[in-house]
Amino acid sequence: MGNRSGCGFCWLSLTVVVALAGFAGYRLFMGAHTHVGTDGRAEIALTAADRDIVLAEMRAILGAVQGMTTALTQDDLKLVAQQARSVGLSAMGQVPPSLMQALPLEFKTLGREMHTEFDQIALDAEQMGDREHALQQLGAMLGKCVACHATYRLTASKDGD
Numbered sequence: 001m002g003n004r005s006g007c008g009f010c011w012l013s014l015t016v017v018v019a020l021a022g023f024a025g026y027r028l029f030m031g032a033h034t035h036v037g038t039d040g041r042a043e044i045a046l047t048a049a050d051r052d053i054v055l056a057e058m059r060a061i062l063g064a065v066q067g068m069t070t071a072l073t074q075d076d077l078k079l080v081a082q083q084a085r086s087v088g089l090s091a092m093g094q095v096p097p098s099l100m101q102a103l104p105l106e107f108k109t110l111g112r113e114m115h116t117e118f119d120q121i122a123l124d125a126e127q128m129g130d131r132e133h134a135l136q137q138l139g140a141m142l143g144k145c146v147a148c149h150a151t152y153r154l155t156a157s158k159d160g161d
């Protein structure tokens with residue numbers, strides 16, 4: 001005669017809630033699946049607002065790369081560090097949950113690695129002051145821009161254009 005049996009429903013509800021939370025967390029972490037587009041690249045469907053965030057960040061990165069290149073021609077490693085850090089990890093804006101969910105995990109990983117590398121370039125530029133080294137790092141970095149652009153493109157999702 002257990003009066004514990006009365007809580008079967010509680011356990012069931014709890015299990016369902018935990019499972020749903022786990023699934024939501026997993027979706028957010030893993031991100032969306034992509035389709036292969038007309039040009040062979042994987043298409044990531046984003047709302048207009050989310051796409052604006054990604055593209056604005058890309059333009060900021062290009063600006064930093066330009067600033068770093070000019071600084072390198074002047075052998076100004078302090079300025080190289082400053083420009084690189086402006087797009088480092090701490091400069092990453094808040095990513096809204098909708099964007100977090102829409103971006104594939106691999107894309108997010110590549111993006112994070114890129115920001116981490118900008119921090120590394122900044123650190124090395126400050127500590128070593130070695131122009132050749134910074135130039136090599138920048139070259140390797142540009143290889144990653146090219147690789148990601150060759151792999152992904154952004155498209156409009158159904159609920160935005």
Ligand code: HEC
Binds near residue numbers: 062110114148153
């Ligand atoms: C994790 C993937 C990824 C990395 C790494 C990446 N990009 Fe992008 N970038 C994209 C995607 C996707 C687009 C949209 C391309 C499309 O839809 O055709 C884009 C677009 C851009 C644009 C166009 C912005 C606009 O307003 O239209 C610029 C500029 C850009 N990237 C610069 C860079 C530079 C510079 C780097 C490296 C320092 C870089 N990106 C690294 C994924 C990436």
